[in-house]
Amino acid sequence: MNDRSHITILRGLLSGLSIADNSRILDAGSGKTSLSTIISHFPKASVDAIVYPGDERKLKTIRNMQSDRVNVVEQDICNTPIPDHYDLVVAHLLLGEARKFGNSFQDLLQKLFSIQSRYYIVIDYLEDPKVDADAIRTYCEATNFKVQEYICAENTEPQVWDDFVGVHNFGFLIESIV
Secondary structure, X not given: OOOOHHHHHHHHHHHOOOOOOOOEEEEEOOOHHHHHHHHHHOOOOEEEEEEOOOOHHHHHHHHHHOOXXXXXXXXXXXXXXXXXXXXXXXXXXXXXXXXXXXXXXXXXXXXXXXXXEEEEEEEEEOOOOOOOHHHHHHHHHHOOEEEEEEEEEEEEEEEEOOOOEEEEEEEEEEEEOO
């Protein structure tokens, strides 16, 4: 398989969830890769795709998908609470972008877990200096969330970013125990 490890991790974590139990999904910080993976895995689910206001790099690609099951919402989840309840919230390569949009990793992490959901999937780069996988685990242990699965995988080809080289991706499947 030639997929980058973050895509393989997303597919693996999604496969551990029942399709029938996930009819309302939020793709937080949505992108084409995560969105297309989610809608192919859950063919009957409705998906809210949250995109930071004005983030045209993501908005254009999502709108080009032309899926009637996707509702695109431009919103900063750190500044506006999300009142809806979801079966699953996916944060695929989201936390590393917190500062890009004027937020901190810790604030975005707390806001992500304030969204009402039964399950959460969090995936990012292990080498990203703006992301702390241990802080995610610690946050879950200190609150009403249980890590169901953790995966770390190496990319076949490192992904080069402005401030780091992404060799490994990690992913959590987290369940709300409230």
